[in-house]
Amino acid sequence: MANDKGFTLWFTGLSGAGKTTISLIVEQEIRDRGANIEILDGDVVRENLSKGLGFSKEDRDTNIRRIAFVADLLSRNGTPVITAAISPYREIRDEARDMMGDRFIEVYVNASVEACADRDVKGLYEKAFKGEIKEFTGVSDPYEPPLNAEVTVETENEEPEESAAKIVAYLDERGLL
Amino acid sequence: MANDKGFTLWFTGLSGAGKTTISLIVEQEIRDRGANIEILDGDVVRENLSKGLGFSKEDRDTNIRRIAFVADLLSRNGTPVITAAISPYREIRDEARDMMGDRFIEVYVNASVEACADRDVKGLYEKAFKGEIKEFTGVSDPYEPPLNAEVTVETENEEPEESAAKIVAYLDERGLL
Numbered sequence: 001m002a003n004d005k006g007f008t009l010w011f012t013g014l015s016g017a018g019k020t021t022i023s024l025i026v027e028q029e030i031r032d033r034g035a036n037i038e039i040l041d042g043d044v045v046r047e048n049l050s051k052g053l054g055f056s057k058e059d060r061d062t063n064i065r066r067i068a069f070v071a072d073l074l075s076r077n078g079t080p081v082i083t084a085a086i087s088p089y090r091e092i093r094d095e096a097r098d099m100m101g102d103r104f105i106e107v108y109v110n111a112s113v114e115a116c117a118d119r120d121v122k123g124l125y126e127k128a129f130k131g132e133i134k135e136f137t138g139v140s141d142p143y144e145p146p147l148n149a150e151v152t153v154e155t156e157n158e159e160p161e162e163s164a165a166k167i168v169a170y171l172d173e174r175g176l177l
Numbered sequence: 178m179a180n181d182k183g184f185t186l187w188f189t190g191l192s193g194a195g196k197t198t199i200s201l202i203v204e205q206e207i208r209d210r211g212a213n214i215e216i217l218d219g220d221v222v223r224e225n226l227s228k229g230l231g232f233s234k235e236d237r238d239t240n241i242r243r244i245a246f247v248a249d250l251l252s253r254n255g256t257p258v259i260t261a262a263i264s265p266y267r268e269i270r271d272e273a274r275d276m277m278g279d280r281f282i283e284v285y286v287n288a289s290v291e292a293c294a295d296r297d298v299k300g301l302y303e304k305a306f307k308g309e310i311k312e313f314t315g316v317s318d319p320y321e322p323p324l325n326a327e328v329t330v331e332t333e334n335e336e337p338e339e340s341a342a343k344i345v346a347y348l349d350e351r352g353l354l
Contacts, residue, residue, distance in 0.1 A: 052239075065225070070226075077215065
């Protein structure tokens with residue numbers, strides 16, 4: 001059994017803040033050290049676990065609870081997990097924290113709406129500002145930042161590699177790698 | 178990494194055939210040998226991953242695909258899994274098999290509709306025969322038995338302990354425990 005090495009890096013932040021990009025760098029670093037890791041990316045989860053759910057608060061909550069259920073299953077069996085969904089609501093993130101206890105590591109991927117809209121990698125902010133997408137987090141839907149994230153990365157001022165290094169340093173400090 | 182020990186015991190069979198009962202005995206046996214294992218029971222999955230889905234073919238397929246997605250995540254990281262959902266459709270079980278390859282072990286928990294209805298542990302067959310439950314597998318909805326299950330247990334003639342022992346013997350033979 002390798003339960004002692006299981007943890008969940010719970011990324012939270014706006015669309016375009018850098019969650020997926022940073023998760024891939026952290027994944028590579030952890031794999032290079034010879035450990036397994038799984039990424040539960042927001043888009044992948046929507047496809048495989050939550051097709052049919054929309055973006056109302058209720059549906060978002062359901063989506064996040066499913067991610068938490070799977071992250072808990074993996075991490076309690078010793079497999080590190082990164083979840084990379086917006087997860088805008090504090091209460092549901094705290095539910096995930098309560099479920100996983102010490103294994104839960106909240107990573108706030110912080111960038112302002114303006115910065116994310118400037119990047120607009122997927123062209124979603126433009127549509128959201130025009131009202132073509134309803135319930136878009138940070139524009140027409142709330143985002144509740146973490147109050148006590150274990151790690152905060154500032155992607156307006158940091159390169160993705162720097163942000164990833166901060167996260168890996170935290171894991172090292174905790175003796176989780 | 179413990180990837181070599183990951184497998185999925187994919188139970189399939191009618192409601193009341195004995196899937197949950199046998200899964201719990203197998204779980205205990207595997208834990209007694211010092212390994213981890215997770216059970217993805219049909220009811221638990223409906224609650225945590227598939228709330229809102231019904232029992233149409235489409236919804237059943239979606240439910241089973243979600244179970245397969247999670248079983249694959251766990252087993253490919255070395256955590257043994259038992260799935261214990263009816264999973265009535267052969268095509269979707271074969272999809273799960275294709276996804277997991279050698280890690281997929283189909284266990285046919287075989288009992289006739291008559292035997293399951295006689296037991297009727299949850300009182301569901303009575304309701305199904307009266308038409309109070311629509312789309313009930315084996316009564317008003319199809320069940321497609323496996324053609325080449327790795328293990329078949331005959332719960333009309335075997336005690337649950339005997340069925341569990343057959344499954345554990347198969348795992349031993351494969352060197353998976």
